[in-house]
Amino acid sequence: MHIVVCIKQVPDSAQIRVHPVTNTIMRQGVPAIINPYDLFSLEEALRLKDQFGGKVTVITMGPPQAEDALRKALSFGADEAILLTDRAFAGADTLATSCALAQALRQIGEKEPVDLVFTGKQTIDGDTAQVGPGVAKRLDLQLLTYVAKIDELDLAGRTITVQRRAEGGVQVLKTRLPALITMLEGTNEMRFATMTDMFRAARSPLTVWNKDDAGITDISKIGLKGSPTVVSKVFAPKPKSVPAQMLDIGGKSQTEIADLIIDTLSAKHAPLYGELFDRAL
Amino acid sequence: MSEAPKPAAPAARGRKKLELDPRLAAYKGVWVFIEHERGTVHPVSWELLGEGRKLADKLGVELAGVLLGGPGDPLDAFAATAHTYGADLVYITRSPVLAGYRNEPYTKALTAVVNQFQPEILLLGATVQGRDLAGSVATTLATGLTADCTELAIDPDNRSLAATRPTFGGSLLCTIQTLNYRPQMATVRPRVMSMPAQQPERSGRVLEAPVELVEDDIIAKLLSYIPDDATDQAQLAYADVIVAGGRGLGKPENFKLLWDLAEVLGAEVGGSRPVIQNGILSADRQVGQTGKTVRPKLYIAAGISGAIQHRVGMEASDVIIAINTDPKAPIFDFATYGIVGDAVQILPALTAACRARLAMKRAG
Ligand SMILES: Cc1cc2nc3c(=O)[nH]c(=O)nc-3n(C[C@H](O)[C@H](O)[C@H](O)COP(=O)(O)OP(=O)(O)OC[C@H]3O[C@@H](n4cnc5c(N)ncnc54)[C@H](O)[C@@H]3O)c2cc1C
Ligand SMILES: Nc1ncnc2c1ncn2[C@@H]1O[C@H](COP(=O)(O)O)[C@@H](O)[C@H]1O
Numbered sequence: 001m002h003i004v005v006c007i008k009q010v011p012d013s014a015q016i017r018v019h020p021v022t023n024t025i026m027r028q029g030v031p032a033i034i035n036p037y038d039l040f041s042l043e044e045a046l047r048l049k050d051q052f053g054g055k056v057t058v059i060t061m062g063p064p065q066a067e068d069a070l071r072k073a074l075s076f077g078a079d080e081a082i083l084l085t086d087r088a089f090a091g092a093d094t095l096a097t098s099c100a101l102a103q104a105l106r107q108i109g110e111k112e113p114v115d116l117v118f119t120g121k122q123t124i125d126g127d128t129a130q131v132g133p134g135v136a137k138r139l140d141l142q143l144l145t146y147v148a149k150i151d152e153l154d155l156a157g158r159t160i161t162v163q164r165r166a167e168g169g170v171q172v173l174k175t176r177l178p179a180l181i182t183m184l185e186g187t188n189e190m191r192f193a194t195m196t197d198m199f200r201a202a203r204s205p206l207t208v209w210n211k212d213d214a215g216i217t218d219i220s221k222i223g224l225k226g227s228p229t230v231v232s233k234v235f236a237p238k239p240k241s242v243p244a245q246m247l248d249i250g251g252k253s254q255t256e257i258a259d260l261i262i263d264t265l266s267a268k269h270a271p272l273y274g275e276l277f278d279r280a281l
Numbered sequence: 282m283s284e285a286p287k288p289a290a291p292a293a294r295g296r297k298k299l300e301l302d303p304r305l306a307a308y309k310g311v312w313v314f315i316e317h318e319r320g321t322v323h324p325v326s327w328e329l330l331g332e333g334r335k336l337a338d339k340l341g342v343e344l345a346g347v348l349l350g351g352p353g354d355p356l357d358a359f360a361a362t363a364h365t366y367g368a369d370l371v372y373i374t375r376s377p378v379l380a381g382y383r384n385e386p387y388t389k390a391l392t393a394v395v396n397q398f399q400p401e402i403l404l405l406g407a408t409v410q411g412r413d414l415a416g417s418v419a420t421t422l423a424t425g426l427t428a429d430c431t432e433l434a435i436d437p438d439n440r441s442l443a444a445t446r447p448t449f450g451g452s453l454l455c456t457i458q459t460l461n462y463r464p465q466m467a468t469v470r471p472r473v474m475s476m477p478a479q480q481p482e483r484s485g486r487v488l489e490a491p492v493e494l495v496e497d498d499i500i501a502k503l504l505s506y507i508p509d510d511a512t513d514q515a516q517l518a519y520a521d522v523i524v525a526g527g528r529g530l531g532k533p534e535n536f537k538l539l540w541d542l543a544e545v546l547g548a549e550v551g552g553s554r555p556v557i558q559n560g561i562l563s564a565d566r567q568v569g570q571t572g573k574t575v576r577p578k579l580y581i582a583a584g585i586s587g588a589i590q591h592r593v594g595m596e597a598s599d600v601i602i603a604i605n606t607d608p609k610a611p612i613f614d615f616a617t618y619g620i621v622g623d624a625v626q627i628l629p630a631l632t633a634a635c636r637a638r639l640a641m642k643r644a645g
Contacts, residue, residue, distance in 0.1 A: 013450030125448070133413065133420060138420065143417065144501075166506070175500050228459050229425035230459075232458050234448070235453065237453070243615070244613045244617060261602060261631060262634055262638055264618060272578050276579070
């Protein structure tokens with residue numbers, strides 16, 4: 001069985017700061033991490049490999065530094081890593097990204113047919129959840145998004161049955177391979193990499209592909225050129241700033257404070273107060 | 282993949298190009314995909330009709346709903362409701378193959394209807410169904426898609442959709458436009474836009490949009506649907522009252538105080554991200570950027586600092602009562618009422634006081 005997992009390296013947004021004057025992102029010192037949602041997909045792929053054998057290939061499209069993300073994935077147990085990097089990819093939106101990734105996946109599949117592709121549910125920087133569906137459509141893979149559980153994988157029969165999150169419940173869907181899966185967050189927990197794993201990953205060879213290696217010929221479909229969307233403006237949120245009216249609780253007991261809250265609602269928000277306390281029980 | 286029918290080939294790119302390629306200029310009207318599952322329309326569809334109405338009026342074009350479904354779905358009733366929320370017309374595609382959402386037939390049908398009637402804007406809810414479908418349709422149509430928008434406007438310079446969304450974890454906003462491709466697609470999360478007032482007397486047209494679909498062509502089969510256990514499914518997004526707790530509540534045991542108050546108030550319980558990450562509350566109870574957007578009539582925030590990622594998910598609440606020990610907590614910058622105090626002590630007192638008030642009311 002051959003599984004390919006698409007991962008993206010993203011800035012750890014928990015540590016992003018915006019320059020207060022220029023409104024630009026201050027990237028210096030912000031660590032790059034594997035998109036957290038991708039880890040659920042990678043772990044699921046590794047579990048399938050544990051169970052059925054085979055091979056997990058990870059691929060990322062990004063700048064040369066994205067190599068770190070691939071090595072991390074290797075340390076968790078991926079077998080092979082491909083870095084898709086080319087200046088021609090710069091400025092890609094999700095449509096152009098899915099185009100480049102799909103072509104690279106086609107190329108991977110020529111050497112070694114792919115049974116399953118995993119992508120993350122969404123990225124924390126791009127956050128469109130479009131790349132997965134985009135890749136699936138381009139390669140005519142069966143698309144299974146927001147998967148909570150893989151019920152059955154039948155490699156001989158070439159079918160897969162999954163539980164997929166829907167509004168108010170889960171759908172049990174059965175379809176054929178090859179399929180593209182995006183895992184729901186929290187469905188599994190990424191395994192630990194030992195020191196030995198990390199050393200091994202640091203020394204593993206990486207495959208680096210430019211657009212020609214990936215077999216991309218039509219450069220009008222990738223990078224900035226292949227991106228229908230244009231960012232026309234970036235700005236800081238200007239939240240409406242009417243500060244809270246602070247309730248004066250000086251010297252009051254807890255009970256008095258509680259009554260003060262309820263009386264404030266009664267005095268200033270009569271309809272709400274009515275709904276809260278005139279409810280027929 | 283089989284190269285699906287495409288809209289007119291993209292014209293040459295150019296920033297803020299004022300003249301739209303004539304082939305693309307034929308794309309007219311604002312559309313909202315009306316999402317339904319198991320007999321109910323997702324309210325986000327009505328919220329989008331409210332927003333779509335404003336865009337259509339600005340452009341001087343019609344607002345249409347688009348409904349896909351099976352023979353058992355009350356599509357005509359849904360269409361009538363769509364009219365009362367502002368749709369001028371509703372396109373309906375019916376087929377047994379469209380009973381129950383599946384990516385493949387829905388993508389095929391929606392793509393076909395878009396190609397036939399050519400809307401300039403297509404809006405979908407950023408729900409599990411909407412996101413699954415939007416990404417697939419946008420790729421098939423080879424057009425742009427802006428996800429999770431918080432504001433939609435028309436750029437007066439070129440009549441294109443200016444879709445604003447948070448980026449970099451909410452620290453910045455960016456406005457995205459799809460200039461030389463049509464339709465311009467966007468998704469919006471439930472509750473980000475307000476629910477429009479319903480006009481019960483309003484009606485409109487219905488247009489049947491047949492699409493040929495054959496079950497045998499569809500590979501994925503829906504084996505079953507397991508409804509969520511009602512008790513562990515938080516209806517947070519549409520709750521009228523939410524009692525939310527943050528890291529400030531401390532020990533997991535203290536979260537019982539939230540549940541107690543929620544029970545007395547008939548409220549839902551929510552939390553900030555650290556609380557969900559610590560496993561104290563389930564993921565569907567997270568409020569904020571990476572959780573749910575809520576707009577209840579009353580939001581009680583206990584021990585929540587009010588970080589921007591939390592704020593964006595709840596600042597549209599009518600009344601926000603914040604309880605925090607730190608007088609400088611950011612939550613006090615935008616809450617309606619602030620109480621500087623220990624939530625662990627105030628919450629039980631509030632629960633008792635609410636219970637007393639209810640008892641009093643009932644006694645008459
Ligand atoms: C990409 C990204 C996405 C995120 N998405 C979300 C999201 O969706 N939702 C979300 O909530 N967060 C989100 N966060 C995290 C967010 O930045 C904050 O870290 C988080 O909201 C803080 O939670 P908190 O207020 O509970 O905890 P803290 O920031 O630790 O605040 C605790 C507060 O409790 C107060 N306090 C302490 N003791 C008491 C007491 N006894 N009584 C009353 N008050 C007390 C403290 O003064 C403090 O203000 C996200 C972050 C990132 C980077
Ligand atoms: N540059 C990239 N390289 C590899 N995979 C990517 C890239 N961008 C997005 N993906 C994959 O597509 C998923 C969805 O991304 P997005 O549509 O940006 O939210 C991610 O979780 C990744 O698995």
